[in-house]
Amino acid sequence: MTALPLGGFLALSSALLGVGLFGILTRRNFVLLLIAIEIAMNAAILNFVYFAAFAPVPALGLTGQEIAVVLIGFAATEVAVGLAIVLALHRLRGSINVAQATDLNG
Amino acid sequence: MSFAGTVGPLVPEVIVLAAALLVFLLDVAGARRRELVGAISIAALAGALLVVLADLGFLPLAALRGLPPSVLNAVPAAGSAPLYTFGSLGLVFQGLFLLAALLVATASLSRASDERGAPIYYGLLLLATLGMLLVALASDLIFLLLAIEVTSLATYVLVGYTRRDARALEAAMKFYIVGALSSTLSFFGASLLFGAYGTTNLYALRAVAGSVGYPVLALLGYGILLAGLAFKTTLVPFHAWAVDVYDGAPHEVSAFLAGGTKKIGVFALFLVFLGPVLYVKAGGGSPFSGAPFDLGPTVQLTLAVLAVVTMTVGNVLALLQAEMKRMLAYSSISQAGYMLIGIAIGTSPALAGATLQVAAHVLMKSGAFLVVAAAAAIGVGPKIVDWQGLGTRRPWLAVAFALMLLSLAGVPLTVGFVSKFVLFSAAVQARGFFVWLAVAGLLNSALSVFYYARVLKVIFFEPAPGPLPARAGDVVGAAGPTPLGAGGIGYGRAVAIGVAAVLIVAIGLYPQPILGPIQSAAAHFVAGGA
Amino acid sequence: MSLPEIALALLAAVAIVTAASALLVRELVHTILWIGIFFVDLAAIYFLLEAPFLGVLQLGVYAGAVTVLLLFGIMVTRKRIFSREAATGIGVAPLALAALTVVVLATALDELPSGNVPIQAYPPTALSTDLFGAHGPWLLLLGLVMLVSVSGAIWLVREGRE
Numbered sequence A: 001m002t003a004l005p006l007g008g009f010l011a012l013s014s015a016l017l018g019v020g021l022f023g024i025l026t027r028r029n030f031v032l033l034l035i036a037i038e039i040a041m042n043a044a045i046l047n048f049v050y051f052a053a054f055a056p057v058p059a060l061g062l063t064g065q066e067i068a069v070v071l072i073g074f075a076a077t078e079v080a081v082g083l084a085i086v087l088a089l090h091r092l093r094g095s096i097n098v099a100q101a102t103d104l105n106g
Numbered sequence B: 001m002s003f004a005g006t007v008g009p010l011v012p013e014v015i016v017l018a019a020a021l022l023v024f025l026l027d028v029a030g031a032r033r034r035e036l037v038g039a040i041s042i043a044a045l046a047g048a049l050l051v052v053l054a055d056l057g058f059l060p061l062a063a064l065r066g067l068p069p070s071v072l073n074a075v076p077a078a079g080s081a082p083l084y085t086f087g088s089l090g091l092v093f094q095g096l097f098l099l100a101a102l103l104v105a106t107a108s109l110s111r112a113s114d115e116r117g118a119p120i121y122y123g124l125l126l127l128a129t130l131g132m133l134l135v136a137l138a139s140d141l142i143f144l145l146l147a148i149e150v151t152s153l154a155t156y157v158l159v160g161y162t163r164r165d166a167r168a169l170e171a172a173m174k175f176y177i178v179g180a181l182s183s184t185l186s187f188f189g190a191s192l193l194f195g196a197y198g199t200t201n202l203y204a205l206r207a208v209a210g211s212v213g214y215p216v217l218a219l220l221g222y223g224i225l226l227a228g229l230a231f232k233t234t235l236v237p238f239h240a241w242a243v244d245v246y247d248g249a250p251h252e253v254s255a256f257l258a259g260g261t262k263k264i265g266v267f268a269l270f271l272v273f274l275g276p277v278l279y280v281k282a283g284g285g286s287p288f289s290g291a292p293f294d295l296g297p298t299v300q301l302t303l304a305v306l307a308v309v310t311m312t313v314g315n316v317l318a319l320l321q322a323e324m325k326r327m328l329a330y331s332s333i334s335q336a337g338y339m340l341i342g343i344a345i346g347t348s349p350a351l352a353g354a355t356l357q358v359a360a361h362v363l364m365k366s367g368a369f370l371v372v373a374a375a376a377a378i379g380v381g382p383k384i385v386d387w388q389g390l391g392t393r394r395p396w397l398a399v400a401f402a403l404m405l406l407s408l409a410g411v412p413l414t415v416g417f418v419s420k421f422v423l424f425s426a427a428v429q430a431r432g433f434f435v436w437l438a439v440a441g442l443l444n445s446a447l448s449v450f451y452y453a454r455v456l457k458v459i460f461f462e463p464a465p466g467p468l469p470a471r472a473g474d475v476v477g478a479a480g481p482t483p484l485g486a487g488g489i490g491y492g493r494a495v496a497i498g499v500a501a502v503l504i505v506a507i508g509l510y511p512q513p514i515l516g517p518i519q520s521a522a523a524h525f526v527a528g529g530a
Numbered sequence C: 001m002s003l004p005e006i007a008l009a010l011l012a013a014v015a016i017v018t019a020a021s022a023l024l025v026r027e028l029v030h031t032i033l034w035i036g037i038f039f040v041d042l043a044a045i046y047f048l049l050e051a052p053f054l055g056v057l058q059l060g061v062y063a064g065a066v067t068v069l070l071l072f073g074i075m076v077t078r079k080r081i082f083s084r085e086a087a088t089g090i091g092v093a094p095l096a097l098a099a100l101t102v103v104v105l106a107t108a109l110d111e112l113p114s115g116n117v118p119i120q121a122y123p124p125t126a127l128s129t130d131l132f133g134a135h136g137p138w139l140l141l142l143g144l145v146m147l148v149s150v151s152g153a154i155w156l157v158r159e160g161r162e
Helices: A006-026 A030-053 A058-095 B003-029 B034-055 B059-064 B088-108 B118-135 B141-159 B166-197 B202-208 B215-233 B240-248 B251-283 B295-319 B324-345 B348-377 B395-409 B415-430 B433-461 B491-509 B512-529 C003-024 C028-048 C052-077 C092-111 C124-131 C136-157
Strands: A003-005 C116-118
Touching: A003 A006, A003 C003, A006 A030, A006 B166, A006 C003, A006 C092, A030 A058, A030 B166, A030 C003, A030 C028, A030 C052, A058 B141, A058 B166, A058 C052, A058 C124, A058 C136, B003 B034, B003 B118, B034 B059, B034 B088, B034 B118, B088 B118, B088 B251, B088 B348, B088 B491, B088 B512, B118 B141, B118 B251, B118 C136, B141 B166, B141 B202, B141 B251, B141 C136, B166 B202, B166 B215, B166 B240, B202 B251, B215 B251, B215 B295, B215 B324, B215 C092, B240 B251, B240 B324, B251 B295, B251 B324, B251 B348, B251 B512, B295 B324, B295 B433, B324 B348, B324 B415, B324 B433, B348 B395, B348 B415, B348 B491, B348 B512, B395 B415, B395 B433, B395 B491, B415 B433, B415 B491, C003 C028, C028 C052, C052 C124, C124 C136
Parallel strands: none
Antiparallel strands: A003 C116
C-alpha cells in the first residue's frame, strides 16, 4: 500500500485555487475566465479525491469519491451553458455591431 | 423504501417537474402560446403552493396533505445520513419560493405577445423553482449546493432568454461568471469541511461543529463556503454583480432574482451556519470571549460584521442612484443584511424574524420590480425623474408602489414593519453584543426612508413635464400588436401587483396567521428538527 | 524519497505550471494545449491516489469533452469578442489576493499529520453501489442540472426567426 503526505495535496489544491482566483480577477477574455474557473473547480474535486483516499473510515472515503464523480459531471455541464451564452452574444454582436462594447460596466 | 413512500412526500416537487416537462413537450409539439404555457405553469405553482400550505397545517386545506405527520420535523436516526428531510421551516421557505414564482409567472403573462420563447421561459422558471424547493429540503451539503446550481443555471439562461437583447445577454454573461465562481468557491469550502469532519451531512456537521476533526481546516472551509454563498445572497463585498444583472435582465426576471432566487442563499446560510453559531451558544460566551480563531465566535462575528456592512453599504449606494431599477437593486442588497442578522444571532425568535423578513421581501421586492415592468409598459423611462406625475396618471399603480416602498422602509401597518420589529426585538432579547445589531438595523432603516421618500415625492408631488406617450411597448419585447389590458399595464401584471400590495397590508395589519407558523417552525429548526 | 513521492512532486509541479501557463500565454490555442495537459496531469494524480475510475472520468470528461468544448468556443468566436487577450499584464492586487488565499489555506497544514499517510483504495463496484443507492439523489440532481443546461443552451444557440 502506498503512502503519501496529506499536506502536499492540500498545498497543491490551495495553489491551484490561487491560480484560478488570480485568473478570474485579471483575465477579461471569456474563455480564459471559464478556464480559470475550471482550474479552481478541479482543485475542489482534487480535495474530495485525496480526502477520500486518506479517510480514516472507508465508508466516509467512498462518499468523497462519489462527490468527485458528480462534480466532474456538473462542471462539464456548467461549461456548456457558459459557452452557449457567449455564442449567443457573439452571434448578436457579429450580426449587429462588433465594436459595441459592454453596456453594463459596474 | 417503496416508490410511493419515496414520492409521497415530494408531491409539490413532482407537480412542478411534471409541469416543466409538459411545457417542453408542448414546445416540441408546436403549441407555444404564452397564455397556454403560462396557464399550465401558474396552475402547477398554485397546486404546489396549496399542497405545501396543507403540509404546514393550514386548516381548510388539511385534506390535501401529502406529507405524513410522522415525517415532518422527524430527527433522523443516529448514524443515518439522509440527503433530504422535511422540516417545517423548509416548508415555510418552499411556500415563499412558490409565492414569488407565482407572482412572476402571473405577471409574465403580460409580456409582449409577439415575443418568442414563452415555453422556454416558463419551463426554466418552473425548473428554477424546483431547484429552490429542493434547497428547502436539503440536509446534506452537496445536495444543497447541487440544488442551488439547478436554480442558478436556469436563471443564467432566464436573464438572457430574449436572445436579441445585447444588454440582457451581457447581464447573463456577467451573472454566469459570478455564479460559476460562487459555486466553485462553495464546493471548495465544502471539500475542506469534508476533509475536516469526514462528512457532508448537515446534521452531522451541526453536531460536530468545532469539536472534533481539524478545526483550522473547518474554519477555512466555513470561510470559503461563506464567500461562495455570499455571492448568491448579494452580501457586501460580494454584491457588485447584482446591480448590473438586475438592471440588464428583463423586468420580470429581475423580480424573480431579487424576490425569489436570492432567498435560497439565505436559507443555505441558515442551514450551514446554524451549527457553528449554536456551538458558541453551548459554550455560553459572547463572540469576544473565545480563543482567537475559535470556530464559533469567529463565524458569528464575521456574520454580524457582514450584516452591518451589507445594510449600510447597500443603503448608502441606493441613496446615490438616479435609475429606479438600480435603486431597487441596492435596496435589495441592504435588505439581505437584515436577513443575515437573524442567523448571526442564531436564536429561534431571531430566525423567525429573519424568515418573516424574507417573506416581506418576497412581496415587496418582486412587487416593486413588477411595478417597474408595468411602468415600462406604459412608457415610463428608467430614471427616477421619469416617474414624475405617475400619481395622477396611474393612481392605483402609484399607490401599490407606494405601499411597497413604505413597507421596504419599515413603516407601521405594513409587513416590512412587522418583520423588522420581530427581528430587532429578537436582537435586543439576545442581549450584549447583539443589541448593537438592532441599533445598526434601526439606523439603517431611518437612512433608507430618505431615498424611498424621494421616490414618493417624485411620483405624487412633481407634475409630469409634458404629455406622455400614449403607450409604448415593453422595453425588451417591443410593442405588441394589440394594446394590453388594465390600462396598458396588462392584466397579469395588474393581478400580481395587486396581490402583492394587498398581502403587504393584510399581513402588516394582522400578522398572526403567518407569524405563528413561522415562529414554531423556527423553534423546530433551532431544536434540531431542521 | 520513495518513488510515489517523487511522482507526486513532479505531477504537482506540472499541474501548477500548466495551470499558470494556460492563463498567461498570449495565443488562445496554446491555452487549450496547456489546459489539456493540466487535465491529463490531474488524471495521473487520481491514478496515483488509487482512484482509477475517477482518473478515467477525468480523462474522458475533462481532457476530452471540456477541452474540445473550449477549443470549439475559441474557433467559432475567434477574432470577434475574444481575439487574443488585450492585456497580459499581472496586476499586483489580484496577485496579492491569490497569494493571500494560498497563505491562509496553508495555515491548515500545521494540524494535518506531517508524515506519510497510507492510501485507501476502493473498488469501482462499491462506488457504483453507493452512488446508485443511498446517494441516488445526488445523481438525480445532476440529471436536473443537465436538463436545465441542455434546454437552456439549445434555446440560446438555436437560430431564432424573430
